[in-house]
Each structure stands twice: as C-alpha cells, then as structure tokens.
Amino acid sequence: MPAEATMREPERLIALDRYDILDTPAEEAFDRITRLTRRIFDVPMSTITLIDGHRQWFKSRAGIAACETARGPALCNVAIREHRALIVPDTLEDPRFAANAFVVGDPGIRFYAGVPLLTPEGHGIGTLCAMDTRPRSFLDDQIDTLTDLGRIVMSELELRLLAMTDGLTGTLSRRAFREEFSRAFALAHRHRHDLSCIMIDLDHFKSVNDRHGHAIGDVVLAAATAACREELRKSDAFGRMGGEEFAVLLPYTSLPSALRVAEKLRAAIADQRTPTPDGPLQVTASFGVAALDGATTEMDALLQNADAALYAAKHEGRNRCRAADPVETAGPATRRRVLKAGQISFDGGRCAIDCTVRSLSDESASLKIGTTIGLPETFKLLIAADGLSRRCRIVTRAEQMLDVAFV
The missing domain is CATH 2.40.10.220 (predicted glycosyltransferase like domains)
Incomplete structure (x- = not known):
C-alpha cells in the first residue's frame, strides 16, 4: 500500500465503521444496483464491495459465488485508492494485475471497471464494480453511468445512518439501539438503578441461508424476533446488531431477572417452526446476559460483558443462556x-x-x-x-x- 494510503488507513476504517454495514444481510436496495450494473454494461459479474482491515466483503454480488475474499489480491483494493473510476480493459496487459490470483484463477477477471465509494470526507470504503471474463473497452459515458450508480450506493449508505428501524425485523437499527442504550445507561449510572443487557445470536444461521436460501432465512429472522417481542415489555429496547445478532436492553432489571427473561426468549425461539420445502425448520439461539455493576462505567463495557457471555454460551454448546462471570467482565480494561x-x-x-x-x-x-x-x-x-x-x-x-x- 502506498505511504499516503497507509497513513490514511486508520481514518478510512473509522469512516467505514460509521456505516455499520459489514456482515449485514443482503438487501434489495443494493442487489438492485448490481443487477442493473450487469444489465446496463452487459457484464457477467458485479459487486458492491466493502474493504476492512483484511478482506473485501460483498454487500451485494451478482455472478460471484464467494461472499468475501482476502484483501491483498483484490482489484477493488486498488480502486479504493482512486478518486475516479479504475478502468482496466485487459488485466493481462496491465503489469499490476497480470499475475493476480483473481485474474489467472477463479473468477478469471479480464476486464475490470470499479468506482470508489467515497465518503463525504473523501475516504474510499469500497467500490461498485463491473467485471468480465474477456477484455473489452469502456466508453466515457459508460464511466459516467457507473459513477452515478456508485453515488446511488453511497446515498443508500447515508440513508442507513438516518434509519431508526430494521426493515426486515422491525427491531431498532444498530445506531438507534445504541442511542437508546446511551440514554438508559446514563440514567441508570446516575441514579444507581438496575440495568441489564442481553445479547442474542441465532445458532448456525449461515447453514440456514446456505441450505434453504436467504428468503427462508429472512422468514426465520422475522419469526424469531416476533416471538421475542411477545415476551418483552414496551420499555425494553430491542435492536438488530448484525446479520443474526440482536440485543435487548432491560431497564430496572437485575441480573437474575434478566436471566429469566433470556430463558423465556430462548424457549420462544426454539418453539418456532418455519415451513420449508424440506419440512418444518427449527432454529435455536444462544444468549449472553450482563448487568450494570460498580466496575462498569461505560456503555460499551456492558455490551462487551454480554457479548463475552454469549461467546461462552456458544462455546459450551449453544441453545443456552449464560451470565457474564466476574472474570469475563471488562472492568477497568474496557475494550x-x-x-x-x-x-x-x-x-x-x-x-x-x-x-x-x-x-x-x-x-x-x-x-x-x-x-x-x-x-x-x-x-x-x-x-x-x-x-x-x-x-x-x-x-x-x-x-x-x-x-x-x-x-
């Protein structure tokens, strides 16, 4: 990576993190753009790519099997350092890419056109790209069209920052949940009343999507969250933190009471049956529970404690509730x-x-x-x-x- 890009990398990653987009499920708003890209330019492959510290991850992909690859050989890793479209008519004629693993191997990229997804501060967090397995030219008006499509992607990302609810499950968006959590945490800390947090992760959810498809996966997510909502109070905040990961904030609730709530949620999810062509599908979930204590002085510490308990629940066999142990809590060394x-x-x-x-x-x-x-x-x-x-x-x-x- 060039020296200037290396110096800006920490700021670039902070800008990427602000959008909370990594590892989120497929969304029609983005899939529509990759379909249009393939159709407009008559190419077999198109992706909306986000690049973190070690990989390129595809928020949307058309004609590409993998959902992510290593960052190092990614052509998009070069494109994010540009401030205009990167056009490579024939990768085998370009010394930067002639020996590239994605050129000489699968998926055999011979033509590449990628526009960087630029934040308002000018950080390239990813790309919208069109790719072909044969060399081809790309006219100026085509570059302009691809650039406009890339700007639409960034507009969608900016709109996500304003969204308060998750469109699929009806739960709070990650940003909205954190804002609610921040207010509740400040009140609980100031007035010294109980506050608990539950982290939830559906077990082996990737295999559900792989075997039954994302449409069934979406039905499972919606059913699981609906079952949980039936068990929660109106004062409890319920948010989607990632693809199949959720969080619940329980004001005025002690750790023992929060564990009882978590067990109700676990049973409610396990009781759900989703119809599929292969018969009814049952899923389970793992739960991590943590409560505010004297050593927890920051909101992220409480979330981290619940997350650590969630990892322990998964490690112990999944489909169970686990409270954060004192040795697992963050204390003064909050991450x-x-x-x-x-x-x-x-x-x-x-x-x-x-x-x-x-x-x-x-x-x-x-x-x-x-x-x-x-x-x-x-x-x-x-x-x-x-x-x-x-x-x-x-x-x-x-x-x-x-x-x-x-x-």
Whole structure:
C-alpha cells in the first residue's frame, strides 16, 4: 500500500465503521444496483464491495459465488485508492494485475471497471464494480453511468445512518439501539438503578441461508424476533446488531431477572417452526446476559460483558443462556470498539494471517479472520497503525471470530 494510503488507513476504517454495514444481510436496495450494473454494461459479474482491515466483503454480488475474499489480491483494493473510476480493459496487459490470483484463477477477471465509494470526507470504503471474463473497452459515458450508480450506493449508505428501524425485523437499527442504550445507561449510572443487557445470536444461521436460501432465512429472522417481542415489555429496547445478532436492553432489571427473561426468549425461539420445502425448520439461539455493576462505567463495557457471555454460551454448546462471570467482565480494561487492520504471526514469524481488530483494550482484543482452522492457541498480534506487537492467547473462538488475551 502506498505511504499516503497507509497513513490514511486508520481514518478510512473509522469512516467505514460509521456505516455499520459489514456482515449485514443482503438487501434489495443494493442487489438492485448490481443487477442493473450487469444489465446496463452487459457484464457477467458485479459487486458492491466493502474493504476492512483484511478482506473485501460483498454487500451485494451478482455472478460471484464467494461472499468475501482476502484483501491483498483484490482489484477493488486498488480502486479504493482512486478518486475516479479504475478502468482496466485487459488485466493481462496491465503489469499490476497480470499475475493476480483473481485474474489467472477463479473468477478469471479480464476486464475490470470499479468506482470508489467515497465518503463525504473523501475516504474510499469500497467500490461498485463491473467485471468480465474477456477484455473489452469502456466508453466515457459508460464511466459516467457507473459513477452515478456508485453515488446511488453511497446515498443508500447515508440513508442507513438516518434509519431508526430494521426493515426486515422491525427491531431498532444498530445506531438507534445504541442511542437508546446511551440514554438508559446514563440514567441508570446516575441514579444507581438496575440495568441489564442481553445479547442474542441465532445458532448456525449461515447453514440456514446456505441450505434453504436467504428468503427462508429472512422468514426465520422475522419469526424469531416476533416471538421475542411477545415476551418483552414496551420499555425494553430491542435492536438488530448484525446479520443474526440482536440485543435487548432491560431497564430496572437485575441480573437474575434478566436471566429469566433470556430463558423465556430462548424457549420462544426454539418453539418456532418455519415451513420449508424440506419440512418444518427449527432454529435455536444462544444468549449472553450482563448487568450494570460498580466496575462498569461505560456503555460499551456492558455490551462487551454480554457479548463475552454469549461467546461462552456458544462455546459450551449453544441453545443456552449464560451470565457474564466476574472474570469475563471488562472492568477497568474496557475494550473500545475499533476497526483496525491487524496481522496474526506464528511459527517464528514464518506464518502470517491478516485480520481485522474489532475491539481492543490494554489486556485483550476481538479479531475477525478468514478462518480459525489451524490457528495455534498462542500467537503474536501486530497492529501497524498503533505500533503494537503483543503475544496473545485465544480465550474463545467461534467461526471467524476470536477473543484473545494479551500475555
């Protein structure tokens, strides 16, 4: 990465994080744009790509099987450093891409046209691109059209910042939930009344989408949240934090009472049956519960404590409720939410894996990686932007997520 881009990378990742778009489900507003891109330019492939610390992740994709790939060889990783469209008529004739893995291997990109998705501050957080398996030209008016489509993508992202409810489930959007949480936390902390938080994650939800399709997955999400809403009070805030991850805020509720609420929610979800062509589908969920205490002085600390309990519930077998243990709570070493590029190094530096640091404190971190398979229990974490190099021990691992403690 050029020196100037390296210097701006921390700010770019902060700008990306503000949109809360990573790892969210497919949405018609974005899928419509990739379909239009394919149709207008008569290309077999189009993606709306967001690039975090270690990968390119596709918010929408048409003609591409993978939902994400490594960032390093991604042509979009070059396009985000541009302030206008990147047009490559023939990748094999361009020395930057002639030996690229996505050119000489699957999906065989020979033509690439990508416009950077630029924030109001000028940060390139991703691209809208059109790709072909054969070389081709791209006229100036076509570049203008692709640029306009890219601006529509950014308009959709900006509108998301203003949205208060999740369109599919009717729960609060992540931003709206955090705003409600902030107000409730301040009141509870000031007046010293009980406040609890529940984190919910549907178990093995990716396999539901893979086997039955996203349409069935959407029905499952809507049914699960509707079942939960029946068990909650009107004063409880219920928000969607990610694809299949939700949070509940319980004012004036102690930890034992919150655990009883969580168990009701767990049973309500498990009792749901979604009709599919293969027969009724049952899903379960895991729950992490945490309550405000004297050591928790920040809102994110309470969320982190509930999240740590959720990871423990999954590690212990899923379909269960778990309260945050004192040893799991953040206390004075609260992890702050971040989005940073990191690298995992092991085997004496001979092996390195790019990762994205999602939260960080002086004592621990949460990491997103491509896969946890084959990763040793201890390794070194490098964060170039912070000049950090720390030995780590894995505390919990779940699919693509790691919680680590510094040793």
